[in-house]
Amino acid sequence: GESVGLHLPTLSVQEGDNSIINCAYSNSASDYFIWYKQESGKGPQFIIDIRSNMDKRQGQRVTVLLNKTVKHLSLQIAATQPGDSAVYFCAELSDSWGKLQFGAGTQVVVTP
Amino acid sequence: KAGVTQTPRYLIKTRGQQVTLSCSPISGHRSVSWYQQTPGQGLQFLFEYFSETQRNKGNFPGRFSGRQFSNSRSEMNVSTLELGDSALYLCASSEGAFAGELFFGEGSRLTVL
Numbered sequence: 001g002e003s004v005g006l007h008l009p010t011l012s013v014q015e016g017d018n019s020i021i022n023c024a025y026s027n028s029a030s031d032y033f034i035w036y037k038q039e040s041g042k043g044p045q046f047i048i049d050i051r052s053n054m055d056k057r058q059g060q061r062v063t064v065l066l067n068k069t070v071k072h073l074s075l076q077i078a079a080t081q082p083g084d085s086a087v088y089f090c091a092e093l094s095d096s097w098g099k100l101q102f103g104a105g106t107q108v109v110v111t112p
Numbered sequence: 113k114a115g116v117t118q119t120p121r122y123l124i125k126t127r128g129q130q131v132t133l134s135c136s137p138i139s140g141h142r143s144v145s146w147y148q149q150t151p152g153q154g155l156q157f158l159f160e161y162f163s164e165t166q167r168n169k170g171n172f173p174g175r176f177s178g179r180q181f182s183n184s185r186s187e188m189n190v191s192t193l194e195l196g197d198s199a200l201y202l203c204a205s206s207e208g209a210f211a212g213e214l215f216f217g218e219g220s221r222l223t224v225l
Contacts, residue, residue: 034213043116043202043216044155089155099145099168100214102155 010107019077021106023090028071032093034100035064035075039086085110114139116217118203124223130191133220137184137205144186145214146178149200161186198224
């Protein structure tokens with residue numbers, strides 16, 4: 001069936017460096033993608049979203065890139081900080097009513 | 113504005129029992145979704161409610177059910193609990209017009225013994 005998956009289960013990043021988290025999706029009909037951050041013991045927190053009619057969207061220290069040709073999504077975090085340590089999920093909206101399909105998640109570990 | 117509130121935060125049940133989890137969405141949000149999170153399966157969609165109507169349902173057995181009240185608060189119920197139902201159950205709310213940006217609660221951690 002259709003699914004959303006992540007390439008790297010764990011990403012270690014030095015504080016101050018940039019992080020890149022990748023995500024592959026298989027449903028070419030998906031038109032909305034979201035990145036969530038989940039810290040230990042907490043629920044997922046919305047980071048940034050992008051629609052399929054866009055290639056790039058920027059937020060505060062984060063950028064999401066969408067490559068529809070290869071069905072690939074990435075999240076870039078600039079100047080990674082210790083507070084960025086968390087599990088990051090990409091998700092796609094498979095239909096309109098609240099049904100997000102989540103990837104497996106990538107654990108980001110920020111080292112001093 | 114208060115965030116999404118889920119109760120209880122932690123609970124332990126035994127096989128065969130049933131459980132009810134509660135979710136209070138952000139004030140003004142009319143859509144409530146439920147997700148199950150486990151280490152093996154990740155985050156999986158259970159169901160979504162809007163104005164007391166279930167609009168969407170995931171691939172879970174009939175033991176999993178839910179409802180939404182007129183004040184948008186929602187409950188989910190799991191009957192005849194199995195060991196595999198041990199999970200973090202997350203509730204998320206959105207304004208409802210477009211369900212993309214979901215605001216999640218902290219979750220209810222269910223352990224089935």
